[in-house]
Amino acid sequence: xxxxxxxxxxxxxxxxxxLVLADRSNTSGEKDTTNALGKSTLIDIIxxxxxxxxxxxxxxxxxxxxxxxxxxDLTIAGSDVCVTRATDAPSFFAIEGPTEGWPLRPTxxxxxxxxxxxxxxxxxxxxxxxxxxxxxxxxxxxxxxxxLLSYFNRNQPAAYNTPFKYFxxxxxxxxxxxxxxxxxxxxxxxxxxxxxxDQRNAxxxxxxxxKTGAVDGELASxxxxxxxxxxxxxxxxRERAALSTFQVMPQYREIEAQANTLTAEIHALVNLNxxxxxxxxxxxxxxxxxxxxxxxxxxxxxxxxxxxxxGAVIKTLAAARxxxxxxxxxxxxxxxxxxxxxxxxxxxxxxxxxxLTERRAGYLNALAGQGALEELTQLxxxxxxxxxxxxxxxxxxxxxxxxxxxxxxxxxxxxxxxxAAALDYEERRPLWSQALSLFSDFSEHLYKTPGRLVIDIxxxxxxxxxxxxxxxxxxxxxxxxxxxxxxxxxxxxxxGLGIDFLIHxxxxxxxxxxxxRAHALExxxxxxxxxxxxxxxxxxxxxxxVSDFSSTFDHQALVRLRLTDTxxxxxxxxxxx
Amino acid sequence: xxxxxKHIAEQEALIGVGATLLAxxxxxxxxxxxxxxxxxEPNVGTFERxxxxxxxxxxxxxxxxxxxxxxxxxx
Numbered sequence: 001x002x003x004x005x006x007x008x009x010x011x012x013x014x015x016x017x018x019l020v021l022a023d024r025s026n027t028s029g030e031k032d033t034t035n036a037l038g039k040s041t042l043i044d045i046i047x048x049x050x051x052x053x054x055x056x057x058x059x060x061x062x063x064x065x066x067x068x069x070x071x072x073d074l075t076i077a078g079s080d081v082c083v084t085r086a087t088d089a090p091s092f093f094a095i096e097g098p099t100e101g102w103p104l105r106p107t108x109x110x111x112x113x114x115x116x117x118x119x120x121x122x123x124x125x126x127x128x129x130x131x132x133x134x135x136x137x138x139x140x141x142x143x144x145x146x147x148l149l150s151y152f153n154r155n156q157p158a159a160y161n162t163p164f165k166y167f168x169x170x171x172x173x174x175x176x177x178x179x180x181x182x183x184x185x186x187x188x189x190x191x192x193x194x195x196x197x198d199q200r201n202a203x204x205x206x207x208x209x210x211k212t213g214a215v216d217g218e219l220a221s222x223x224x225x226x227x228x229x230x231x232x233x234x235x236x237x238r239e240r241a242a243l244s245t246f247q248v249m250p251q252y253r254e255i256e257a258q259a260n261t262l263t264a265e266i267h268a269l270v271n272l273n274x275x276x277x278x279x280x281x282x283x284x285x286x287x288x289x290x291x292x293x294x295x296x297x298x299x300x301x302x303x304x305x306x307x308x309x310x311g312a313v314i315k316t317l318a319a320a321r322x323x324x325x326x327x328x329x330x331x332x333x334x335x336x337x338x339x340x341x342x343x344x345x346x347x348x349x350x351x352x353x354x355x356l357t358e359r360r361a362g363y364l365n366a367l368a369g370q371g372a373l374e375e376l377t378q379l380x381x382x383x384x385x386x387x388x389x390x391x392x393x394x395x396x397x398x399x400x401x402x403x404x405x406x407x408x409x410x411x412x413x414x415x416x417x418x419x420a421a422a423l424d425y426e427e428r429r430p431l432w433s434q435a436l437s438l439f440s441d442f443s444e445h446l447y448k449t450p451g452r453l454v455i456d457i458x459x460x461x462x463x464x465x466x467x468x469x470x471x472x473x474x475x476x477x478x479x480x481x482x483x484x485x486x487x488x489x490x491x492x493x494x495x496g497l498g499i500d501f502l503i504h505x506x507x508x509x510x511x512x513x514x515x516x517r518a519h520a521l522e523x524x525x526x527x528x529x530x531x532x533x534x535x536x537x538x539x540x541x542x543x544x545x546v547s548d549f550s551s552t553f554d555h556q557a558l559v560r561l562r563l564t565d566t567x568x569x570x571x572x573x574x575x576x577x
Numbered sequence: 578x579x580x581x582x583k584h585i586a587e588q589e590a591l592i593g594v595g596a597t598l599l600a601x602x603x604x605x606x607x608x609x610x611x612x613x614x615x616x617x618e619p620n621v622g623t624f625e626r627x628x629x630x631x632x633x634x635x636x637x638x639x640x641x642x643x644x645x646x647x648x649x650x651x652x
Contacts, residue, residue, distance in 0.1 A: 290623075291623070
């Protein structure tokens with residue numbers, strides 16, 4: 001491991017156990033610390049060169065490390081190459097060395113330096129370290145080189161909490177797929193579990209969205225919707241029938257207007273008749289009520305006139321009689337002619353009313369069963385609206401049916417998947433039992449009783465657990481991770497995978513009894529020799545269990561680098577930031 | 578019956594009715610036309626009284642009938 005700046009402590013790791021120690025010197029004061037010497041930075045740098053995700057201002061991309069570039073010399077699929085990644089241009093991985101036979105070949109960047117972008121470099125690592133090709137992982141959920149690497153280079157404190165997770169919020173599918181891959185189980189099954197879960201979640205989300213009104217629709221029962229559809233369909237049928245028998249009359253409006261005019265005329269005539277009939281009645285009463293003066297009265301008048309108005313009377317009684325006769329006759333004749341005229345008028349009007357009524361009936365008959373164009377249009381609009389509603393309802397019913405069917409299918413598929421996974425699990429027993437026995441071997445190496453790695457299959461997929469007697473203690477839970485990781489690596493080597501290193505931060509030994517620390521390091525040395533890998537571990541010098549190593553174990557020979565706290569140049573980067 | 582007396586009020590006497598009749602007869606009128614006008618007057622009342630008043634006016638030569646139309650006689 002190298003860097004482009006002076007002051008950086010380059011390291012050469014060899015096969016077997018490699019210790020990086022942070023010394024606490026005698027001259028350092030109480031407040032000096034072995035923290036921030038660069039133990040974690042070292043792990044970060046390896047990860048950085050192995051295409052870890054980076055964000056500006058975080059990890060190695062802080063201001064203080066601007067202009068730095070780190071180089072890792074490593075053997076990839078039998079070729080010795082150097083990979084260099086700069087903090088300023090983290091998206092490019094410069095590659096030096098032979099790359100014949102690789103599925104991807106480096107291409108030159110703008111400066112003419114051969115290399116990969118992060119995606120391609122990860123693909124090469126996936127192929128070289130884990131035998132994964134693009135073809136074997138075409139779908140959404142798949143094992144990724146980065147996730148798999150994280151089990152061999154646990155690069156953050158949260159990675160030391162449980163063997164199966166390398167960060168806190170790791171998704172269930174992520175845990176299942178990668179551990180299944182590393183344990184020789186069918187990771188495809190884990191993917192399918194996740195896909196079924198996704199479908200179920202999507203269905204639930206859809207239901208929830210409908211329930212809360214975020215998505216249009218209502219969560220009525222299928223029966224309610226069907227009833228509503230039936231009712232609407234009947235209405236639609238009625239409207240269709242009305243439409244099919246509807247006839248448009250072109251002169252509809254004219255005829256309607258004429259019929260209306262006729263009606264008005266008829267009303268006027270009827271009104272006239274009413275007034276006339278009243279007059280007629282009055283005249284008839286008059287004939288009865290108007291009594292003319294009798295002859296006696298006339299004579300009396302004549303006599304009195306002669307007395308009261310002597311000399312004024314110039315007409316004879318006979319003339320008076322004739323005058324009176326004429327007045328009375330005139331009046332009678334007038335009334336009689338009036339009555340006759342009114343009766344004739346009434347008769348004529350009645351006849352006219354009858355004629356008009358008949359004509360109007362004719363018009364109304366013509367209109368019956370037919371309509372104007374705009375009525376047809378209105379009827380058609382009504383029909384279209386109803387049909388739209390029926391269609392909407394039908395699609396909602398279909399949707400609901402599909403949702404119900406889909407939910408059932410998911411249930412069936414889950415059961416089927418569980419069965420298939422169980423079968424597959426049985427068939428793979430020879431393979432994974434190697435992993436299990438490695439784990440119990442390793443745990444037995446550290447503690448009196450062997451621990452157990454447990455693989456279960458339940459409705460939610462693979463379940464993993466490790467047990468070592470006395471589990472709750474911090475030290476023991478750290479050693480579970482140690483055993484698990486060591487097992488993963490040995491198992492991977494047994495299966496012929498390319499991965500050949502395991503890196504642990506000093507955190508792995510926090511709270512671990514010195515005797516187990518010593519056993520662990522000796523175990524790592526033994527296994528790395530047996531399976532041919534590197535075990536890299538950072539430690540504070542005072543944590544090295546010097547007195548607990550067996551006499552044959554030369555831990556001094558394993559120290560590749562000592563970082564000191566006496567002055568900044570003793571730290572990994574040659575300065576502190 | 579013609580003149581007002583102790584028992585007959587002025588407007589009830591035929592002479593009064595005649596005066597009312599004359600007042601309405603501004604142009605020559607038919608018997609019916611004049612009657613229609615006068616029957617609403619309070620002192621006329623019945624057709625009989627109307628005819629008697631007309632007779633009285635005829636007797637003293639105040640009105641005449643010409644071709645069925647009542648006319649005032651100009652003295």
